Amino acid sequence: MANLLNEENKKQIRDFLKPMKNPITMVLFTKEGSCQTCKETKQLLSEVETLSDKVNVEYKDLNQDSALAEEYGVTMAPSFVVLDAQGMYKGVKFNGIPAGHEINSFLSALIDMSGHDFGFDKKVLERLKKIDKPVNIKVFITLSCPHCPGAVQNAHRLAMLNENIEGEMIEAQTFAELSNQYDVSGVPKIVINDKHELMGNQPLESYLDTLEKL
Amino acid sequence: MFDFNVETTKESSVFDETGLWDFLIIGSGPAGFNAALYAKRKGLSVGILTDEIGGQLHNTTTVDNYLGYSLIDGADLSAKFLDHINTLAIPILKNIRVTKLKKDNQDFELGISDGRTLKAKTVLIATGGLPRKLDIPGEEAYANRGVSYCATCDAPFYKDKHVIVAGGGNSAAEGVIDLAAWANKITVVHRSQWRADEILLEKLKDIPQLSVHLETEIKAVLGDKRMTGVAVYDKLKKKTYEIAAEGLLIEIGNVPNSNLVFGLAKTNDKGEIIVGANQMTSVAGLFAAGDVTTQPDKQIIISTAEGAKAALAANQYLNKTYKERR
Numbered sequence: 001m002a003n004l005l006n007e008e009n010k011k012q013i014r015d016f017l018k019p020m021k022n023p024i025t026m027v028l029f030t031k032e033g034s035c036q037t038c039k040e041t042k043q044l045l046s047e048v049e050t051l052s053d054k055v056n057v058e059y060k061d062l063n064q065d066s067a068l069a070e071e072y073g074v075t076m077a078p079s080f081v082v083l084d085a086q087g088m089y090k091g092v093k094f095n096g097i098p099a100g101h102e103i104n105s106f107l108s109a110l111i112d113m114s115g116h117d118f119g120f121d122k123k124v125l126e127r128l129k130k131i132d133k134p135v136n137i138k139v140f141i142t143l144s145c146p147h148c149p150g151a152v153q154n155a156h157r158l159a160m161l162n163e164n165i166e167g168e169m170i171e172a173q174t175f176a177e178l179s180n181q182y183d184v185s186g187v188p189k190i191v192i193n194d195k196h197e198l199m200g201n202q203p204l205e206s207y208l209d210t211l212e213k214l
Numbered sequence: 215m216f217d218f219n220v221e222t223t224k225e226s227s228v229f230d231e232t233g234l235w236d237f238l239i240i241g242s243g244p245a246g247f248n249a250a251l252y253a254k255r256k257g258l259s260v261g262i263l264t265d266e267i268g269g270q271l272h273n274t275t276t277v278d279n280y281l282g283y284s285l286i287d288g289a290d291l292s293a294k295f296l297d298h299i300n301t302l303a304i305p306i307l308k309n310i311r312v313t314k315l316k317k318d319n320q321d322f323e324l325g326i327s328d329g330r331t332l333k334a335k336t337v338l339i340a341t342g343g344l345p346r347k348l349d350i351p352g353e354e355a356y357a358n359r360g361v362s363y364c365a366t367c368d369a370p371f372y373k374d375k376h377v378i379v380a381g382g383g384n385s386a387a388e389g390v391i392d393l394a395a396w397a398n399k400i401t402v403v404h405r406s407q408w409r410a411d412e413i414l415l416e417k418l419k420d421i422p423q424l425s426v427h428l429e430t431e432i433k434a435v436l437g438d439k440r441m442t443g444v445a446v447y448d449k450l451k452k453k454t455y456e457i458a459a460e461g462l463l464i465e466i467g468n469v470p471n472s473n474l475v476f477g478l479a480k481t482n483d484k485g486e487i488i489v490g491a492n493q494m495t496s497v498a499g500l501f502a503a504g505d506v507t508t509q510p511d512k513q514i515i516i517s518t519a520e521g522a523k524a525a526l527a528a529n530q531y532l533n534k535t536y537k538e539r540r
Contacts, residue, residue, distance in 0.1 A: 184371075
């Protein structure tokens with residue numbers, strides 16, 4: 001397959017990833033047979049791996065490595081998680097290829113996981129610390145949606161700061177059946193613990209308001 | 215194959231909240247960004263407070279009327295603006311909303327959604343607009359169950375479906391163009407005549423699956439679990455009928471995002487903030503620029519220019535009126 005990233009993209013991404021502090025590891029799960037965008041996602045991750053010495057990728061098979069998939073709560077393919085320098089899973093997951101506008105939430109996740117401070121206000125951090133129930137945040141997106149990367153970034157940052165929270169991007173076209181199940185026909189659509197819905201890119205406080213009510 | 219819309223620069227997350235700012239800008243669309251540029255060059259301490267970088271630029275797939283760019287993505291233009299701002303190290307506080315604004319003696323106090331309070335000598339409201347709603351039965355019930363306000367975001371959900379587009383301006387015409395790659399049938403329903411630019415109307419002629427119902431009002435969105443159609447009224451034939459469709463894209467312009475100044479600065483009957491020739495509102499030291507003001511033509515280049523005017527006027531105000539009153 002030809003390269004997914006052109007020379008300009010590569011230069012942009014190389015420059016973008018320069019401030020990464022610690023190394024990170026992505027663990028990608030694909031599967032044999034029919035798998036929409038598995039091949040492309042694998043290629044994208046491998047191309048990005050060559051653009052920073054702090055980015056590592058491990059390639060797994062959803063069926064053969066089922067125990068590991070279960071550990072990360074991965075049930076679909078393609079799906080990948082981003083681990084920190086200690087190899088810890090902090091609840092940052094992408095289901096489907098983060099191409100189009102979504103490349104931005106993908107790159108942010110790498111920088112953030114490498115140990116960058118997000119500049120959150122201390123009041124936000126205090127509220128976040130108090131969330132003690134398990135939280136799953138699904139953010140449904142399309143690759144043509146400019147408002148979506150912000151919503152995904154928020155979900156992932158919340159996950160990185162509180163071990164009870166998991167944030168996952170779901171590319172709505174690749175996972176059309178799941179999107180139908182959650183009645184998605186507009187994005188970004190944020191679904192918290194399969195019950196509470198937020199529409200559009202919301203400020204952090206809207207997420208916190210919902211999380212505090214769980 | 216896939217495109218990659220990389221936004222190369224990121225906003226500064228360092229935001230000094232101590233002390234009194236010269237100029238705080240609420241909003242980071244064309245007006246807010248350009249005001250920041252001009253204010254920083256004048257030596258003012260300036261910061262941007264924003265919900266989402268780029269504002270309404272992100273609702274536009276392509277821009278082809280901004281001088282210097284024959285064709286550019288709205289998001290790419292926003293990224294270029296941000297690039298420029300970042301060269302001047304202007305702090306940006308992102309992902310927040312300003313929830314309170316009050317004037318205390320000479321200065322302004324801003325309450326931020328994350329709990330902090332900021333103070334400034336002058337403030338610019340550059341909060342743009344929010345999508346205007348039809349305000350008809352069924353619109354809210356079927357929001358995101360067929361009803362959409364963002365063509366570029368939601369077009370893929372309309373693959374091989376019939377979509378109604380409400381509106382007759384440039385945004386509606388651009389919405390049709392965005393949908394053309396996905397929908398198998400598109401019907402424009404507009405209560406009067408086209409107002410879109412001729413150059414866009416020409417492009418619509420190449421879309422075979424498009425039909426147009428002018429002088430026709432949408433009266434209700436119909437459906438069960440999801441939207442199934444709309445009820446319309448033909449004003450010329452004085453006839454009501456239904457059109458079956460799976461989607462409704464509403465592109466009928468914007469309402470000003472001016473709630474923050476209600477009770478503080480004067481607005482007109484549409485809620486637009488009334489400004490003078492130098493972008494100052496009815497409150498000394500409080501400025502407004504872009505789509506949130508009474509300026510009738512909501513265009514990127516006009517908002518950009520208003521941002522510059524506001525920053526220069528704020529600088530002048532700080533050097534004269536503000537000092538004299540102190």
